[in-house]
Amino acid sequence: xxxxxxxxxxxxxxxxxxxxxxxxxxxxxxxxxxxxxxxxxxxxxxxxxxxxxxxxxxxxxxxxxxxxxxxxxxxxxxxxxxxxxxxxxxxxxxxxxxxxxxxxxxxxxxxxxxxxxxxxxxxxxxxxxxxxxxxxxxxxxxxxxxxxxxxxxxxxxxxxxxxxxxxxxxxxxxxxxxxxxxxxxxxxxxxxxxxxxxxxxxxxxxxxxxxxxxxxxxxxxxxxxxxxxxxxxxxxxxxxxxxxxxxxxxxxxxxxxxxxxxxxxxxxxxxxxxxxxxxxxxxxxxxxxxxxxxxxxxxxxxxxxxxxxxxxxxxxxxxxxxxxxxxxxxxxxxxxxxxxxxxxxxxxxxxxxxxxxxxxxxxxxxxxxxxxxxxxxxxxxxxxxxxxxxxxxxxxxxxxxxxxxxxxxxxxxxxxxxxxxxxxxxxxxxxxxxxxxxxxxxxxxxxxxxxxxxxxxxxxxxxxxxxxxxxxxxxxxxxxxxxxxxxxxxxxxxxxxxxxxxxxxxxxxxxxxxxxxxxxxxxxxxxxxxxxxxxxxxxxxxxxxxxxxxxxxxxxxxxxxxxxxxxxxxxxxxxxxxxxxxxxxxxxxxxxxxxxxxxxxxxxxxxxxxxxxxxxxxxxxxxxxxxxxxxxxxxxxxxxxxxxxxxxxxxxxxxxxxxxxxxxxxxxxxxxxxxxxxxxxxxxxxxxxxxxxxxxxxxxxxxxxxxxxxxxxxxxxxxxxxxxxxxxxxxxxxxxxxxxxxxxxxxxxxxxxxxxxxxxxxxxxxxxxxxxxxxxxxxxxxxxxxxxxxxxxxxxxxxxxxxxxxxxxxxxxxxxxxxxxxxxxxxxxxxxxxxxxxxxxxxxxxxxxxxxxxxxxxxxxxxxxxxxxxxxxxxxxxx
Amino acid sequence: xxxxxxxxxxxxxxxxxxxxxxxxxxxxxxxxxxxxxxxxxxxxxxxxxxxxxxxxxxxxxxxxxxxxxxxxxxxxxxxxxxxxxxx
Numbered sequence: 001x002x003x004x005x006x007x008x009x010x011x012x013x014x015x016x017x018x019x020x021x022x023x024x025x026x027x028x029x030x031x032x033x034x035x036x037x038x039x040x041x042x043x044x045x046x047x048x049x050x051x052x053x054x055x056x057x058x059x060x061x062x063x064x065x066x067x068x069x070x071x072x073x074x075x076x077x078x079x080x081x082x083x084x085x086x087x088x089x090x091x092x093x094x095x096x097x098x099x100x101x102x103x104x105x106x107x108x109x110x111x112x113x114x115x116x117x118x119x120x121x122x123x124x125x126x127x128x129x130x131x132x133x134x135x136x137x138x139x140x141x142x143x144x145x146x147x148x149x150x151x152x153x154x155x156x157x158x159x160x161x162x163x164x165x166x167x168x169x170x171x172x173x174x175x176x177x178x179x180x181x182x183x184x185x186x187x188x189x190x191x192x193x194x195x196x197x198x199x200x201x202x203x204x205x206x207x208x209x210x211x212x213x214x215x216x217x218x219x220x221x222x223x224x225x226x227x228x229x230x231x232x233x234x235x236x237x238x239x240x241x242x243x244x245x246x247x248x249x250x251x252x253x254x255x256x257x258x259x260x261x262x263x264x265x266x267x268x269x270x271x272x273x274x275x276x277x278x279x280x281x282x283x284x285x286x287x288x289x290x291x292x293x294x295x296x297x298x299x300x301x302x303x304x305x306x307x308x309x310x311x312x313x314x315x316x317x318x319x320x321x322x323x324x325x326x327x328x329x330x331x332x333x334x335x336x337x338x339x340x341x342x343x344x345x346x347x348x349x350x351x352x353x354x355x356x357x358x359x360x361x362x363x364x365x366x367x368x369x370x371x372x373x374x375x376x377x378x379x380x381x382x383x384x385x386x387x388x389x390x391x392x393x394x395x396x397x398x399x400x401x402x403x404x405x406x407x408x409x410x411x412x413x414x415x416x417x418x419x420x421x422x423x424x425x426x427x428x429x430x431x432x433x434x435x436x437x438x439x440x441x442x443x444x445x446x447x448x449x450x451x452x453x454x455x456x457x458x459x460x461x462x463x464x465x466x467x468x469x470x471x472x473x474x475x476x477x478x479x480x481x482x483x484x485x486x487x488x489x490x491x492x493x494x495x496x497x498x499x500x501x502x503x504x505x506x507x508x509x510x511x512x513x514x515x516x517x518x519x520x521x522x523x524x525x526x527x528x529x530x531x532x533x534x535x536x537x538x539x540x541x542x543x544x545x546x547x548x549x550x551x552x553x554x555x556x557x558x559x560x561x562x563x564x565x566x567x568x569x570x571x572x573x574x575x576x577x578x579x580x581x582x583x584x585x586x587x588x589x590x591x592x593x594x595x596x597x598x599x600x601x602x603x604x605x606x607x608x609x610x611x612x613x614x615x616x617x618x619x620x621x622x623x624x625x626x627x628x629x630x631x632x633x634x635x636x637x638x639x640x641x642x643x644x645x646x647x648x649x650x651x652x653x654x655x656x657x658x659x660x661x662x663x664x665x666x667x668x669x670x671x672x673x674x675x676x677x678x679x680x681x682x683x684x685x686x687x688x689x690x691x692x693x694x695x696x697x698x699x700x701x702x703x704x705x706x707x708x709x710x711x712x713x714x715x716x717x718x719x720x721x722x723x724x725x726x727x728x729x730x731x732x733x734x735x736x737x738x739x740x741x742x743x744x745x746x747x748x749x750x751x752x753x754x755x756x757x758x759x760x761x762x763x764x765x766x767x768x769x770x771x772x773x774x775x776x777x778x779x780x781x782x783x784x785x786x787x788x789x790x791x792x793x794x795x796x797x798x799x800x801x802x803x804x805x806x807x808x809x810x811x812x813x814x815x816x817x818x819x820x821x822x823x824x825x826x827x828x829x830x831x832x833x834x835x836x837x838x839x840x841x842x843x844x845x846x847x848x849x850x851x852x853x854x855x856x857x858x859x860x861x862x863x864x865x866x867x868x869x870x871x872x873x874x875x876x877x878x879x
Numbered sequence: 880x881x882x883x884x885x886x887x888x889x890x891x892x893x894x895x896x897x898x899x900x901x902x903x904x905x906x907x908x909x910x911x912x913x914x915x916x917x918x919x920x921x922x923x924x925x926x927x928x929x930x931x932x933x934x935x936x937x938x939x940x941x942x943x944x945x946x947x948x949x950x951x952x953x954x955x956x957x958x959x960x961x962x963x964x965x966x
Contacts, residue, residue, distance in 0.1 A: 082952040083910030085903050226934050271961045276952035450897045
C-alpha cells in the first residue's frame with residue numbers, strides 16, 4: 001500500500017516538474033524560440049482543461065450511477081468544435097482584433113465597453129466558478145484520503161489547505177508574470193498541455209488494465225457492463241438534451257475555457273486542428289469510463305465510492321504504480337483547472353473591479369511611476385489567493401458531501417447565463433447594453449434562486465422551509481417548482497426558467513432600448529469582424545504625446561511603451577489610429593472598459609471620437625442616401641415614362657400623318673395620271689375626233705402633266721430644303737423689290753378673286769442679304785393662301801413691314817376665317833397641312849416649304865394670334 | 880466550340896467563391912448531423928428495444944457516430960485550412 005507520505009512526495013516532485021516545464025517554456029518564449037510552444041497540438045492539449053476532476057473521477061461515478069448520461073457532457077463540446085468555422089472562429093477573431101482578456105471583457109467590450117456589465121459578468125463568473133474550484137479541492141482531498149490508512153494523518157481541511165496554498169504559489173509565479181494578454185502565458189499553457197497528456201495516459205492506462213488485466217478482455221467487460229451499468233429506456237429525454245446543451249454552452253462560456261480557447265490562442269489556424277483533435281481527446285477520455293465503472297461495481301465491495309474507482313481498482317488489485325499514475329492523472333486534472341480558472345478570474349476581478357475602483361479613488365493623473373502596473377499585479381495576486389480561498393471555504397462549508405457531478409452542473413448553468421448576450425452580441429446588431437444587463441441579471445437571479453442556493457440544502461440563505469413551502473409560505477414561488485411548474489429534476493427546472501427568462505428579457509429590453517453610439521460602433525465591429533476596417537483620419541487630441549507616453553508606461557511598462565512610441569515619428573501628430581492602437585494595447589492589460597476610460601480621460605473626457613460617431617452615422621446616412629436615391633430614381637422614372645408616353649403619342653400621330661400623306665400623294669398622283677391616260681387613250685383610238693376636240697384633249701393632258709410635275713417638284717423641293725442641302729443665291733435686296741415680284745406673280749389670282757392687298761410699313765425700303773427667288777416664293781405662298789382660303793366676297797390682305805430688334809418683321813394679316821388655336825402648332829407640318837388641304841385645290845405643301853425656306857435664310861415663320869383672320873409673321877435678319 | 884466553353888475570369892472567381900462557401904457550409908453541417916444523431920429520438924432506436932436494451936448496440940451507435948464526426952471534422956478542417964490560407 002502506498003503511504004500518504006510517498007504520495008505527497010510524488011505530488012511534490014510532479015509540481016516541481018511542472019514548475020521546470022513552465023519556467024523553460026517561459027524562457028524559450030522570452031528568447032523568441034517559440035517552436036513547439038506555438039503548435040496547434042499544444043493549443044488542443046491546453047483545451048483539455050475542460051476535463052477536470054469531474055471528468056476524471058466524476059464520469060466514472062456518473063456512469064456507475066446513471067449509465068450513459070455522462071456522455072452528454074462530452075458530446076456538447078464535440079458538437080461545438082466540429083462546427084468551429086461558424087462560431088468559434090468568429091469568437092477567436094473578435095478576441096484577437098479587440099484584444100479581449102476575458103469573457104467579462106468580451107461582453108463589456110461588445111456593449112459599449114460597459115463597466116457595469118463587466119462587473120456583473122465577473123461576479124457571475126466568480127460565483128459560478130467557486131463551487132467548481134471547491135470540487136477540485138474535494139476530489140484532490142478524497143484521492144489523498146484513499147492513501148491514508150486508518151485514522152487520517154491529516155484532516156481533509158488541512159490537506160485541502162496545503163493543496164490550495166501550493167496551487168496559489170504556482171499560479172502567482174507563472175500566472176502574473178506579465179500583464180499583457182497578447183504576450184500569453186506560455187509557461188502555464190505548456191504546463192497545462194503536459195498535464196493533459198498525463199491525465200489521458202493515466203485514464204487510458206487504468207482502462208486498459210481494467211479491460212485486459214481485470215475483466216479478461218473486451219467480451220467479458222461487455223458482459224459485465226450489460227449486468228452492472230444502469231440502463232434506461234429511451235436515452236433521449238429532457239435531462240439528456242439539457243446536459244448536452246449545458247456542456248455545449250460551458251465550452252464557450254466557462255472562464256477557463258474562454259481563457260485557453262480565445263485569450264491564449266496564437267493563430268486561428270490552430271482551431272482547425274482542434275476541431276477534430278479536441279473531440280478525439282474527449283473520445284479517448286470516455287472510451288474506458290463504462291468498463292471502469294462496471295468493473296468497479298463488480299469487484300469492489302458494496303458502498304465503495306464510484307467517484308474514486310479510477311484509484312481504488314488498481315489499489316484493490318495491488319497495482320501500486322498504476323494507482324500512483326492514476327492519482328497523478330487526477331491531480332493533473334484538478335490542478336490544471338484551478339490554475340487556468342484562477343488566472344482567468346483574477347484577470348477579470350483586477351481589471352473590472354479593483355482597477356476601476358482604484359482609478360476612481362486615486363483621481364491622480366499621470367504620476368511619474370509604474371503604479372498602475374504595481375496595482376494590477378498586486379490585485380491579481382490577491383485575487384488569485386482570494387478565489388482559491390473562496391473555493392476552499394465553499395468546500396469546508398458544504399463539507400465535501402455533494403456528488404462531484406451535481407456541483408459541476410450548478411457551475412455550468414451559472415456561467416451559461418452569459419450565452420444569450422454573447423451570441424446576440426456576435427450576430428444581432430440591435431442587441432443593447434440594457435438588454436444584456438437585464439437578461440444576465442434576471443438569469444443570474446433565477447439560477448441562484450432555483451439551483452445554486454437550494455444546493456446548500458437549506459443551510460445558506462434559503463431555509464428548508466422556504467425550499468418546501470416557498471418564501472412567506474407562497475407555494476407559487478417555491479424555488480424548485482417556480483410558478484407551479486411540475487418539473488421533477490431541479491436542474492432541468494432551473495435551466496428552463498433561467499435560460500428562457502434570460503433570453504426573453506434580453507431580446508425584449510434590447511428592442512425597447514436605444515443603443516449608445518459606442519455600442520453601435522462596437523456592434524458593427526463585432527458583427528462585421530471579417531470585414532475591412534476603414535481608414536481613420538487625424539483628429540486633434542487634448543492629450544499630448546508626453547501625457548500618453550507616461551500613461552502607456554504606467555500600464556504597459558517602460559520597455560513596451562518605448563517600443564510602441566518608437567514606431568511613431570517625433571514630428572507626427574498623434575492621430576486616432578494611434579489612439580486606437582494604444583487603447584487596444586491597454587485593453588490587453590486592463591480590459592476594454594478600463595482602457596477606454598483611461599484613454600477618454602487622457603483625451604479630455606471625450607467619450608467617443610468624431611470618427612467613431614462618423615462610422616455610426618455612416619450607416620444611417622447610407623440608409624437615408626439610399627432612400628433619397630430611390631425617391632429620385634422613382635421621380636426620374638415617372639418623368640421618363642411621361643416623356644416616352646408623349647413621344648409615343650407624337651409617333652402615333654406622325655405615323656397616321658405619314659399614312660395620310662402617302663395616301664394623299666397617291667391620290668394626287670393618280671388623279672392627273674388617270675386623266676392623262678384616259679385622254680391619251682381617246683386620242684390614240686378616236687378616229688372621228690375633230691380638231692377642236694383633239695386640241696382640248698391635248699390641253700388637258702398638258703395641264704395634268706404640268707400639275708403632276710409641280711407636285712413632284714414640291715415634294716422634291718421640301719425634301720431638299722429639309723435636308724439642308726439647298727444652295728442659296730444670297731444677294732443684297734430691298735423688301736419692296738421682293739414684295740413687288742410676289743405681287744406681280746399673284747396679280748392674276750388676286751384680280752380673279754377681287755382681292756385687296758395693302759402693303760405698308762416703315763421698313764419696306766430696308767436692304768438686306770437674301771435669296772430673292774426663295775423669299776418671293778414664301779411671299780407668294782402666303783398671299784395665295786390668304787386669297788384662296790378667304791370666305792369673304794372681298795378678301796383683304798394687309799402686309800406690314802417693320803424693324804424689330806435688328807430684324808425685319810413682315811406680317812401678312814387677312815380677313816379670312818383664321819386658324820383655330822389647336823391647329824397653330826401643326827399648321828407647318830407637311831402632313832398636317834396636307835390633311836387640312838384635303839378640300840383645297842393644291843397639294844398643300846406650301847407652308848411647310850415656306851417655313852423651311854425662311855429657316856434656311858436664318859429667320860422664322862410663325863402664326864401670330866389674331867382675333868380676326870389669319871396672321872403670319874416672317875422675321876428675317878437684317879445683317 | 881472552344882470559345883463557347885471558355886470560362887471567363889469572373890466566372891472562375893464565382894465558382895471558387897461558391898466552392899469556398901460549400902466547404903464552410905459542410906462545417907455547420909457537421910454540427911447539424913451531430914445534433915440529429917445524438918440529440919433527437921434517433922438515439923432511442925438503440926435504447927428502446929424490448930425490455931432489455933442492448934448496451935453494445937448503443938455503444939457502437941454513440942461511439943461510431945462520434946468517430947465518424949471526428950473523421951469528418953478532420954477532412955473538413957484540411958479543406959478549410961487551405962481556404963484560410965487563401966483568405
